[in-house]
Amino acid sequence: MQSDSALESLWAWLIQHLGVAGIASPAFLLTAVVAGVYLPGLVFSFVDVVITKRLTLAESWATYWRAMKWYGSFYVVAMALFVTYPIRLLSNVPLAAPTVLELCRDLVLYFVVGDVVSYFWHRFEHQNRWYMRNVHYYHHVDTPPLTIWTAMVVHPVEGVSVFACFHLYGILFPIHPLTFAVGAFSVTAVNMITHCGYRLPLYDWCFANSRNHDIHHSSREPRNISVMVSMCDRMFGTFQRSR
Secondary structure (H helix, E strand, C coil): CHHHHHHHHHHHHHHHHHHHHHHHCHHHHHHHHHHHHHHHHHHHHHHHHHHCCCCCHHHHHHHHHHHHHHHHHHHHHHHHHHHHCCCCCCCCCCCCCCCHHHHHHHHHHHHHHHHHHHHHHHHHHHHCHHHHHHCHHHHHHCCCCCCHHHHHCCCHHHHHHHHHHHCHHHHHCCCCHHHHHHHHHHHHHHHHHCCCCCCCHHHHHHCCCHHHHHHHHHCCCCCCCCCCCCHHHHHCCCCCCCC
16 A cells, blocks of 8 residues: 555656646657666666776767767657657546556566567567668677677667567557556666676576676577566577576
């Protein structure tokens, strides 16, 4: 009950400060996705440059700029358009928050559906020679040791297709906007952290981890294809544990 109250308070705060029109705007979900990119991106960039010193500030910036110069610009332009020409992505914005049970159920399904669909799409990207040579190759220019921004070093065509795979559950099913935003943030952040280059013991137990994904970027035969959880890799024989 206390958790439900916390969700109600958060949702009431969002409605009060953003308004129904703000929550119904594509800007609400786009901001959640962008936060999923930049929050882990900035944290792990700080770790790279200041704590482990495996990258200089110039090297970290160069990787960031190569990954984000177009996507960051797109966000700024898109937000300016949404503010100037308001449109509604959601036809109905509920006044009540989701229950904790609803939130947890939909987040699990968000991850499961996103992982399954993105897994098979990623396999296709490797199996189709034309697509691999002309689109997906751009992501595999980066080889281990990877950095957090490697996740965003993708061809624009792949950027759109992978976005659709990751967020398919929220796109197709009528989930609560708060759940959609939390799911969009979480899935995006996990994809980023999968490329961070560090062992994270508790995190690695729950999600596809960076050291295993390093194998994907260094092996000719596709291994550790999943970037969210390792469920499909384990089910379909493409999982390889790092040493």
